[in-house]
Amino acid sequence: MIFSIIVQVLLFILVAFFVTFTCYEIIEGQKKVKQSSDDGRDSSSSDKVSEEHTEKSDTEEYDIKDVPTVSILLPVCNEVAVVGQLIKAVSEIEYVDGAYEILLLDDSNEENATAVKRIVEEFNSTRNHADSEKNENASEGFRSGVVQYYSRESKEGFKAGNINYGLMIAKGDFVVVFDADCVPPSDFLIRTIPCFHDSSLGFLQTAIDFRNRNENFITRFLATEIGHKDKMTANFNEEQDLANLTGSSSVWRRKCLDDIGGFSDRTLTEDIDLCYRAQLKGWHYRYLSEVVSYEELPDTISAVRLQRHRWAYGLVRNTFLHICGFAGKSDFTLGQKLNAFMMMSQTFLLASFYALLLIAVPAIFVTEDLGWIFRIICTVFLITAIVWGYNNICGINLTCQTDSDNNGRKNDDAAKEAAPQKTQESSKTAAGDRTENTGCSFLESVAYVLMYLPLSLYYFLAVIEVLLGINVSFVPTPKGGAVMQSNRLATVIFWLEVVSFIYALSGMVFSICYFNLWTLLYTTICTCGFGISLALSAVEGQRRYFENLKHVVITGATGEIGGALARKFARRGMHMTLSGRNEAKLNEIKAQCEKQGAEVDIRILDLRNVDELRAWGSSLADKMPVDLLIANAGLNTNIGEDLEGEPFEEARALVEVNLLSDIALIDSVLPAMRKRGRGQIAILSSLASYYGLVYTPTYCATKAALRNYGNSLRAWLKPDGIKINVILPGYIDSPMCRAMPGPKPFLMKSDRAAGIITRGLYLNLARISFPFPLNLGIWSLSFLPHCLAAPIAALFGYGRMK
Numbered sequence: 181m182i183f184s185i186i187v188q189v190l191l192f193i194l195v196a197f198f199v200t201f202t203c204y205e206i207i208e209g210q211k212k213v214k215q216s217s218d219d220g221r222d223s224s225s226s227d228k229v230s231e232e233h234t235e236k237s238d239t240e241e242y243d244i245k246d247v248p249t250v251s252i253l254l255p256v257c258n259e260v261a262v263v264g265q266l267i268k269a270v271s272e273i274e275y276v277d278g279a280y281e282i283l284l285l286d287d288s289n290e291e292n293a294t295a296v297k298r299i300v301e302e303f304n305s306t307r308n309h310a311d312s313e314k315n316e317n318a319s320e321g322f323r324s325g326v327v328q329y330y331s332r333e334s335k336e337g338f339k340a341g342n343i344n345y346g347l348m349i350a351k352g353d354f355v356v357v358f359d360a361d362c363v364p365p366s367d368f369l370i371r372t373i374p375c376f377h378d379s380s381l382g383f384l385q386t387a388i389d390f391r392n393r394n395e396n397f398i399t400r401f402l403a404t405e406i407g408h409k410d411k412m413t414a415n416f417n418e419e420q421d422l423a424n425l426t427g428s429s430s431v432w433r434r435k436c437l438d439d440i441g442g443f444s445d446r447t448l449t450e451d452i453d454l455c456y457r458a459q460l461k462g463w464h465y466r467y468l469s470e471v472v473s474y475e476e477l478p479d480t481i482s483a484v485r486l487q488r489h490r491w492a493y494g495l496v497r498n499t500f501l502h503i504c505g506f507a508g509k510s511d512f513t514l515g516q517k518l519n520a521f522m523m524m525s526q527t528f529l530l531a532s533f534y535a536l537l538l539i540a541v542p543a544i545f546v547t548e549d550l551g552w553i554f555r556i557i558c559t560v561f562l563i564t565a566i567v568w569g570y571n572n573i574c575g576i577n578l579t580c581q582t583d584s585d586n587n588g589r590k591n592d593d594a595a596k597e598a599a600p601q602k603t604q605e606s607s608k609t610a611a612g613d614r615t616e617n618t619g620c621s622f623l624e625s626v627a628y629v630l631m632y633l634p635l636s637l638y639y640f641l642a643v644i645e646v647l648l649g650i651n652v653s654f655v656p657t658p659k660g661g662a663v664m665q666s667n668r669l670a671t672v673i674f675w676l677e678v679v680s681f682i683y684a685l686s687g688m689v690f691s692i693c694y695f696n697l698w699t700l701l702y703t704t705i706c707t708c709g710f711g712i713s714l715a716l717s718a719v720e721g722q723r724r725y726f727e728n729l730k731h732v733v734i735t736g737a738t739g740e741i742g743g744a745l746a747r748k749f750a751r752r753g754m755h756m757t758l759s760g761r762n763e764a765k766l767n768e769i770k771a772q773c774e775k776q777g778a779e780v781d782i783r784i785l786d787l788r789n790v791d792e793l794r795a796w797g798s799s800l801a802d803k804m805p806v807d808l809l810i811a812n813a814g815l816n817t818n819i820g821e822d823l824e825g826e827p828f829e830e831a832r833a834l835v836e837v838n839l840l841s842d843i844a845l846i847d848s849v850l851p852a853m854r855k856r857g858r859g860q861i862a863i864l865s866s867l868a869s870y871y872g873l874v875y876t877p878t879y880c881a882t883k884a885a886l887r888n889y890g891n892s893l894r895a896w897l898k899p900d901g902i903k904i905n906v907i908l909p910g911y912i913d914s915p916m917c918r919a920m921p922g923p924k925p926f927l928m929k930s931d932r933a934a935g936i937i938t939r940g941l942y943l944n945l946a947r948i949s950f951p952f953p954l955n956l957g958i959w960s961l962s963f964l965p966h967c968l969a970a971p972i973a974a975l976f977g978y979g980r981m982k
Contacts, residue, residue: 190539191554194532195561201522201529202568248373249322250280251352255342257287257656259360260295262476267303267327269363274370281322285346286331287339293331300329322351337445338654344442355437359428363391364473371471372431382436382463383455385425386471398484398716399477401628406477424495424523425465427451429473436463447501448654449494456502460509478657481716485673487657488635492527492642499524500646531643533636537680537706540699541687558698633709637680638673674717681710725942726751731804733757735787735845736813738765740914741864743772744934745810752777755804759783759796759813787813787841788833797848808941809849810862811842816916818875831878838882843889853902860903862941863890867910867954871961871969873978875921887947894946905941908949909933923977926951 252270256263263284270282286296307325332345343357354373358364364386365371372384393403427450440457447453455465478484506512506520543554645652655667687703732749736742738760746758750773758773760766763784770780781803787793800806815837817830846861853859868876869883890906897904911917911924912933928951940948949955957976961969 191536191543191557191561194536194539195557195564197525197532198529198568199560199564201525202564247276247279248354248376249352250275250354250356250369250373251346251350252280252282252356252358253343253346253350254282254284254327254358254360255287255339255346256284256296256360257339257342258289258292259656260288260292260299262361263296263299264303265363266358266360267300270358271303271307271325271327272366273364273368274366275324275373277324278322280324280369281350281352282324282327283346283349284327284329285342286329287335287342288331297329297331300327303327337443338448338450339656340443340445340450343450347437347442350434353434355432355434357427357430357432358473359475361476362388362428362473363475364429365471368429368471368473372468375466375468376431376433378464380462380464381466382433382439382458382461383425384431384466384468386429386431386473387467387469388426388429388475389472390477391474392476392479395477395479397624397627398481399479400624401631402477402484404628424452425455425467427454428475433463436461439463447494447497448490448652449498452494453498453501456498456506460502460505462511480720481713482670482674482720483657485638486655486667486670489638489642489669489673490652490655490657492530492639493645493652495524495527496639496642496646499527527639528643530632530636530639533633534640534680536702537633537636537684537687540702541683541690544687544690544694544696544699555698562698562701627712630705630709630712633706634677634680634713637676637710641673641676677710677713677717681707681714684710722939722942729754729807731755731757731800731806732808732810733759733800733806733849734810734812735759735785735841736864737769737782738762739812739814739916740930741909741912741933741937742810742812743769744930745812745937746773747776747931748934748938749808750774750776750778750780754778755781757781757783757800759785761785788836790840790844793841794844794848797845798851800849801852805852805856806849806859808860808862809846810864811845812862812864813841814838814864814916816876816879816920818879818921819877821921826878834878835882838879839885839889842886846893850897850902854897854900857901859901860905860941860944861893862905862907862937862948864907864909865890867908867949867958869908870958871973873922874973875978891946903944905945906947907937907940908947908955909937910951910954925976926954 252273254266254270256266267282267284273280284296284300286293288296304326330346330349332342335341337344347355354376356369356372368386372386375381375384388406390399390403390406392399394400430451436458440454440461440463443450444453444457459465478487503521503524506524507517509517512520642652644650652669655669684703684706688700688707691697691700691703726749729749730753732754734742734746734749734756737746737758742758742760743765746756746769750756754777756773756778758766758769758780759782760769761784766782766784770782773780783796785793785796800809815834817826817834819825842863846863849859849861853861863886865886866879866883868880869887872880872884887906887908890904894904894906909928911927913927913929917924917927933950936950937948949959961973964972
């Protein structure tokens with residue numbers, strides 16, 4: 181009884197907080213409608229100042245002494261892939277020559293720092309000579325046409341320390357910060373600097389859009405979620421309420437930065453800490469929704485885990501650092517203080533979702549003690565959750581106007597041209613069944629809401645870490661196609677998701693057993709949310725597996741399975757070596773793979789010529805190390821319709837091709853793999869290896885030998901970093917299969933089989949056996965005594981018929 185009361189009290193607190201915050205978000209959202217016309221006036225005012233600036237620059241020379249000077253800081257850290265587009269876009273920003281400087285602050289490791297420095301040097305060397313001469317001759321100005329490269333010896337303080345290092349060098353009256361993946365519009369300074377005629381304006385944030393917003397499910401979800409936060413920020417801008425502003429694409433008055441002591445590394449979200457301290461000091465801010473820079477969203481779930489956990493940790497730290505300061509700020513109204521509290525509590529709201537899951541499962545076991553109060557709380561929570569999810573994904577507009585009608589953000593053509601072509605393509609909404617506000621299907625909108633459940637785990641974990649005083653290191657989010665290195669924190673979070681998925685799934689089972697529909701509903705939602713995240717991890721892992729493969733060798737490529745596997749692995753950047761007996765068929769497979777972007781070598785081989793085969797295998801690594809060898813070649817023979825038996829020559833050829841050629845080829849490629857300490861070998865066996873079929877005795881014997889050979893290799897070579905996989909397919913639709921006597925249950929197309937095999941290779945399964953029903957049946961026969969197994973096999977058509 182006492183436990184049930186505790187559960188209900190905790191549920192009441194969590195749901196009350198959830199309801200309060202949802203109402204607050206909806207109320208703030210309605211201000212957007214009222215203020216849209218005001219935003220338009222502000223935009224026209226800013227544009228007017230910009231037009232005056234442009235007209236003057238076209239008609240007369242500026243005296244540099246009369247122009248505010250600007251230092252543009254570009255902090256980067258191992259982001260080689262995007263540095264080129266960053267400096268190109270920044271160098272095209274329009275401003276008075278000699279009145280701005282560009283400082284690239286590189287915190288990369290030694291290898292990447294060398295690459296970044298080379299990019300900067302090549303860019304500077306290709307600048308127009310006349311522009312360089314003009315900048316050099318600017319008597320009292322800056323070298324505006326040159327990107328200045330700086331790298332500090334100590335990497336302390338993460339990004340904040342890097343920017344502070346740049347501030348010691350910067351000489352401008354204003355400081356602009358762009359992240360490494362940012363592409364600002366060319367008129368960025370012309371449209372932002374004039375706003376600082378207001379001496380109380382300490383900093384300014386411009387809008388950010390994402391050039392890869394439609395790349396995949398993850399980027400679409402993040403773009404939708406961040407878009408909702410941007411709308412809230414635009415509302416806070418009007419009343420100078422507390423706002424969480426991003427650090428990139430922002431402009432800071434140098435006096436403001438000096439007043440608050442610059443950037444601080446005491447939190448992982450140094451940008452939010454900075455804007456909080458500025459607002460506490462009385463500096464005003466401005467959010468310009470009409471000036472849009474373009475950045476990249478993380479496009480993998482592993483990158484999202486690290487980014488969102490870092491954000492959550494920083495937000496929680498900032499809350500504990502600044503909540504008392506805003507509560508005691510005398511010149512803040514009660515409404516502004518309430519706003520500050522609600523803004524800072526967003527992290528705890530998401531964390532409460534996970535806390536609710538932790539409470540929900542124990543609540544199942546006291547179902548009989550939970551009365552009408554519990555049902556009311558759950559009903560309120562369900563209604564609020566629906567409203568909250570719809571508001572975050574679609575946006576609630578009580579005036580019946582769409583968010584797109586009220587959105588004051590304008591597309592900036594110059595920024596789109598500066599960004600890669602993918603920017604323009606991704607900005608177009610995909611055709612099909614799409615909702616007007618979100619640009620996504622209904623089912624995808626539901627999936628977006630479910631994605632908040634794994635996010636809640638990241639935020640819950642961050643709250644616990646801050647409360648326990650656990651320090652978390654800064655890890656940059658991999659973007660621009662960069663591969664994320666193995667990270668202990670990411671691994672921990674992944675396994676916490678696995679545990680959470682199992683926990684929620686067990687809650688579903690217990691809810692059904694105890695007939696608790698409310699906990700069943702919530703645990704089902706949580707199971708689906710964590711299931712989506714884990715599915716995205718599987719997709720990411722398989723994609724990364726393919727990207728890491730540079731050289732794939734497939735024997736028997738002219739067969740159905742071999743050809744399907746070749747097409748499955750073929751992609752841009754892949755080198756493939758294919759062998760087979762049928763030259764015309766092999767050239768056809770080669771053309772198909774080259775059409776998909778692969779570079780293909782072919783070789784006509786007689787696999788019974790062991791010396792030639794071994795020489796070829798030893799030479800495979802000469803051009804490029806072999807990442808994956810698929811020993812797929814094979815023959816078949818049978819005892820004939822009249823049961824006369826297998827011809828000995830055919831049986832010997834079958835043993836030589838099916839078994840001895842694989843052993844010889846693997847033996848020839850192993851030395852290079854072992855020396856390299858990496859590689860993967862897949863051996864094509866068969867489900868027939870489990871139980872000898874009456875019509876194909878030699879074939880079954882060779883496949884059983886291959887299965888055991890592969891099992892032995894896997895145990896032997898695992899410490900050397902070499903993966904061994906044995907493929908055990910059932911009946912695959914092919915000429916060889918059709919020539920075999922007997923029934924062929926669960927006959928499968930080769931393309932489908934290739935998909936199953938590639939997933940198994942990615943997962944590094946010791947045995948990749950399919951289809952499941954046939955696998956289970958034949959595997960079971962192998963355990964039975966022959967006096968039982970033979971009659972059962974005969975019942976299914978695998979016995980002697982004459």
